[in-house]
Amino acid sequence: MGKKNLKLRKRRHISSDQLFKKKADLQLMWMDWSIRKAFPDPVKRQEYITALIKGLEEEKSCEIT
Numbered sequence: 001m002g003k004k005n006l007k008l009r010k011r012r013h014i015s016s017d018q019l020f021k022k023k024a025d026l027q028l029m030w031m032d033w034s035i036r037k038a039f040p041d042p043v044k045r046q047e048y049i050t051a052l053i054k055g056l057e058e059e060k061s062c063e064i065t
Helices: 021-038 042-064
Strands: none
Touching: 021 042
16 A cells, blocks of 8 residues: 655644634733723823833843843
C-alpha cells in the first residue's frame, strides 16, 4: 500500500481578543462603566485617567532601565 501525501495547513497565531472581539468590547465597557461610577464628575474622571496613564508610562520606563 502506498503512502498518501497529506497536506498540512499552517495555523496562524490569533489572540483570543482577535477571535472574541465582543469579549474585549465587553471588558472595555465594564472598565468605562466602573470609572464613570467611581468618578461621576467629568473633570475628576479626566484627572484620574491622566494620572493613571502617567503612572503606567513611568512604570514602563522604570522596567526598561
